[in-house]
Amino acid sequence: MRQFSSSLPNQCILRRATSRDMWRIRKLVLLAKLDPTQLRQSQFWIVECEGKIVACGQLRSFEGAQELGSVVVAPAWRDRGLGTYLVRHLIQSATQPLYLECLGARLASFYSCLGFVPVSWQALPPPLKRKFGLSTLAARVFQLPLNLMQYGQ
Template sequence: MNENSLELQSGCAVRPASEQDMKSIRRLVWSAKLDPTQLRWEQFWVIECEGKLAACGQLRNFAGAQELGSLVVAKDWRDRGLGSYLTKYLIQQATEPLYLECLGSRLASFYTRFGFTEVSVQELPQSLKFKFGLSQLAKTLFRIPVTIMQYQAGF
């Protein structure tokens, strides 16, 4: 997949999630060992391929900010550009400054390709400081490699 294109492979379609997708979304989020709390189907977008849920991602709303979260591609559908497509799609859907937190340098590198840069807890809007501050506490106490990032428009 070309980094700058926004094309979805044949047989796949992106759409807002429906309530019927919630079981599949939960299964994907659990499979990726992501935080299963605060999953609201109304905030999710999904990619469906050949009648199956292949990927999901969520745009969570906070006061003056949004969080790109719970972005997962099903194991059988990885390495086909779905994660890149959904990341770009969610960036386009965002209506507020966009943030995310991710584990590990590999994921941080992935998001850097789309214009996300690392930020400190102090740089976050007030509405995200508590939520992301807990992650930073875990990072300090348990040496968990959490990175907080903000999308830089015009990248």
């Protein structure tokens, strides 16, 4: 089993995003080919290393649930524990049941190591059924490996 660091490298800090960070967050999200339409500065945390934003993630709130989304680590900064540290922070910040959607076995394995388990679309709270409905349909039509997951169930 892979060991995850419980701290950031010395040159890195975790902080809330500011409005000045949004252009870099959008760039990270677009480069990762994630949905850039629901990015809210107030929901984002970033990892800043050597003065550059190298990772981001957001915790979106819905009625009765939260979604972990837009988690991206810049390619040059991967495999240093930044994503793990950021996701653990967002998990600890969650105040409601936490869900996510991700593509592929590699990401599902990453999130499984952090305590997420697969969940069916039928088991989602109604607001997330609406949000994840289109991507679930697209995954079926295009045979994409979409995973819906819940933390700690």
